[in-house]
Amino acid sequence: MTTIATFNVNGVNGRLPVLLKWLGETAYDIVCLQELKTSDEKFPAEAIRDAGYGAIWHGQKSYNGVAILARGKQPLERRRGLPGDSDDSHSRYIEAEVDGLVIGCIYLPNGNPAPGPKFDYKLGWFQRVISYAQTLLKEDTVLSGVFRRGIRTPFQG
DNA sequence: ATGGTTGCAAGGCAA
Numbered sequence: 676m677t678t679i680a681t682f683n684v685n686g687v688n689g690r691l692p693v694l695l696k697w698l699g700e701t702a703y704d705i706v707c708l709q710e711l712k713t714s715d716e717k718f719p720a721e722a723i724r725d726a727g728y729g730a731i732w733h734g735q736k737s738y739n740g741v742a743i744l745a746r747g748k749q750p751l752e753r754r755r756g757l758p759g760d761s762d763d764s765h766s767r768y769i770e771a772e773v774d775g776l777v778i779g780c781i782y783l784p785n786g787n788p789a790p791g792p793k794f795d796y797k798l799g800w801f802q803r804v805i806s807y808a809q810t811l812l813k814e815d816t817v818l819s820g821v822f823r824r825g826i827r828t829p830f831q832g
Numbered sequence: 833a834t835g836g837t838t839g840c841a842a843g844g845c846a847a
Contacts, residue, residue, distance in 0.1 A: 685847080686839045710847085712840060737840050738847095785847050793846090 677774065679705045681819045683782075687711040687742070691719050698726045704746050705773055707780035707819040708732075711740025711766075718742070735766035741780045743771045753777065759803040767800070779811060781820035 680703040684690040687708060698706065706728070711718065715734040723730050729749035732742035733756070743750045750771035757768045767782040781804060786797030808818060 689839055710839090712846095737845080787847075 677705065677776065678703045679707070679778070679817055679819060681707040681709070681780075681821065683709040683821060685710045685712065687713055687740070688717065688719055691722060695722060695726050698723075698728060698744075702746060705750075705776075705778055705817075706744040706746075707778065708742040708744065709740075709780065709782040709820055711735070711742060712737055713740060731769060731771055733766040733769040735764075739766045739782055741766060741769045741782050743769055743773075743778055743780050745771075745773045748773060750778070757800070757803045757807055759806065760799065763800075768804075775815065777811060777814050777816040779816060779818040781818055783820060 680701065682694070682697070684694055687694065711732065711734050713734050714736045715732065718732045718734050720730055720732075723744060728744040728746050730742055730744045731750045731752045732740070734740045750773050752769070752771050754770040755768065756763065765784070767784070768779065770777065770779045772778070784793065784797035784800050786794045788794070811818070
C-alpha cells in the first residue's frame with residue numbers, strides 16, 4: 676500500500692526540524708508540501724535527501740511554493756504551474772509521477788480580501804484546476820493539498 | 833473584530 680500525506684509547512688526552512696522529525700516518525704511514501712516560502716536555490720534538498728526522500732520543488736521567494744517528496748525514490752517531474760494562464764507567476768502547482776501514479780501538489784490561493792483582484796485570481800485558479808483535473812483524471816491521479824471553500828477571515832483556517 | 837499570530841526578510845505582505 677502506498678501512503679500519501681500533505682503538509683502545509685508555512686516556510687520549509689523555518690519548519691525544517693519539525694518536517695524532518697515528522698518524516699522520520701511517519702514514513703509516508705509520498706509527501707506533498709505547500710507554502711515553502713523559499714526560492715528554488717534555498718530549498719533544503721540535502722536535509723530531505725538525508726531523511727530518505729527524493730524531491731522535486733517549485734519554489735518562490737517569500738511566498739507560495741510546492742514540493743513533492745518520495746521515500747527512497749526520485750519523483751519524476753511532469754509539470755510545474757497550471758495550464759491556462761501564462762502570466763501566472765505564483766508557484767502553486769507541481770506534478771510528478773511516482774510508481775506509475777500521477778501526483779499533483781496544489782496550494783490554493785487564499786483570495787482575501789473579497790471582492791478584489793486577489794479574490795478574482797482565486798476564482799480563476801479554481802476554474803483552471805477544475806478544468807485541468809478533467810484531463811488528469813484520465814490517468815491514475817492524486818491531487819493533494821488543502822481546499823478552502825468560500826471566503827474566510829484570517830486565522831480562522 | 834477597530835483584534836489577533838507567524839514566516840520571510842528586513843518593512844510590510846500574505847495567510
